[in-house]
Amino acid sequence: MVPSVDAKTDELRVAHDVLAEWYAERLVGALDAMPIERAVLGMFCEMTLAADLGTDVADIGCGTGRLAPFLKGHGVTPRGVDLSPEMVNVARRDYPDFTFEVADLRDLPFDDASLAGVVCWYSLIFLAPSDRPVAFGELARVVKPGGYLVTAFKDGDGKLRRGGRSAGLGVEFDGYWLSADEMQRRLADAGFATAFWAGRPAEEQESTPQGYLLARRT
Template sequence: MDASTLELRDAHDVLAGVYREKLATIIDEMPIEQAVLGLFCGWVRDAPGDNVIGDIGCGTGRLAPYLADLGMTPRGVDLSPEMVRVAREDYPDHDFGQADARELPFADGELAGAIGWYSLMYLDPEQRRRAFAELARVIRPGGYLAMAYKQGNDQHRRASRARAFGVDFDIYWLSAAEVESRAAEAGFDVVFWAGRPAGTDELQPQGYLIAQKATAQKATAQKHCGSTKPG
């Protein structure tokens, strides 16, 4: 494990108790996030097959019951073993495990969809590319990816607010163009994007994206079109 990943894991082990205390029901106070998750879950429900989705970077598992109420079967993974321990303790009816977003414990095409809810913003550009490719591997053709992220100019930062708890780690406030380009590069078609201004207790605006993994037929057609010379 590289130094940045180790630092991130250890920091979130420390923060697990804080997240448990402060974020457990925060989704109830966020109608815009409810709307984005509702749209994502509605599209997953309308697609053929089961509704098993990955919650990538699930933290303390706070979204699991909310997603289940929307008809999903969430399977949460997180880099931090302490986050996973808290999630299993607080939400024993749901499935959680420790994993890196760049090496997910799911088979090819196993998931109907996945969410990365403020979880892919800790990765540098190359590692971010690996994570999107891994998401494309585990989501079946026609399945969906939903993301929430801190919006900015893609520059490397340090998580200054975490210093109050004695930890620090890398973070990126991502531009909409960066997120959309990573999704497209991995084989997803963007079907929804949105943003909102920073709230009174936030340092930056928030961004949201939903993308659909191209079906095999569409991917083949795009490949052929891309290889056809004009003239």
């Protein structure tokens, strides 16, 4: 169990405990209908393997664990971590062949330079400005030089937004939709160099464009 460190972290964790089954029901098989997302994740796997630094990668903010089979199918060995204990319980239940554990992005349970890569799929959008240097620094700490990071994010203006209401489950939490420029700047400050970035317009059910960024640990 992640210790209580601040009210916002507790709010985020509790909200995602409540949302775990809701996400599990709605996101099952969703990646199959997302060719852009599959292409970006596939590129991450291919470039990670080409770097010849091993196959161990971490899915940081793994949620229900839904990316694990795709990542394994493309040659890497994923291990998931998430702030929400209930998300981890659901991931362990639905994907028992993989390892998942509870952890905070600001204090990752991995040794220095121990991973060939990290996946941050919509998990960096919850970082308050004051938490970003530590969190991005942790990502840089655990990735081997020459390894890769891939992230998907909501491309926006960086303003605080309250999320969770649309689920109708009585939970809310803070989120931040950062621009591609700020994401690249944050990663560069932490020791990553952009290898690829792209975006797509918002689809009918979305309220903002989506961004994708692949970066190499320098």
